[in-house]
Amino acid sequence: MGLVRYMAKEVLKEIGNRSREFYEFVLPPVDMYLDGDDLIVTIDMAGFDKKGIKLRIKGNILSINAKREDEYDGTMIWRQRPQVIDKKIRLPADIKEGEEEISSAKFSQGVITLKIPIKHTGKDINIE
Secondary structure, three states: OHHHHHHHHHHHHHHHHHHHHHHHHHOOOEEEEEEOOEEEEEEEOOOOOHHHEEEEEEOOEEEEEEEOOOOOOOOOOOOOOOOEEEEEEEOOOOEOOOOOOOOOOEEEOOEEEEEEEEOOOOOOOOOO
């Protein structure tokens, strides 16, 4: 019976690893909307400490890097939430020159809010 129990634990561990890898690929959820001359970006980072999160903008690509400290106490644990996030997101607007270095973001209740100044390319066209 020991071999069957060992194999069952290994299969469950592998399922947990694959599940976590999937969530690391699709997470974190990100919402973006325009507010005048700013692009507002909200990023759900529940369970991550703000000290473990790094954000960077280069061109119109937002990079999100985060690492969660492992709280393993020796008991059997199956995680589905990601331990590490490394995601790049194309922003839907061009960033104003010199604004690529966003130095501040608000972190409240596991949600990061960025306010990014954008530049307008072209002019609006009125429809009659």
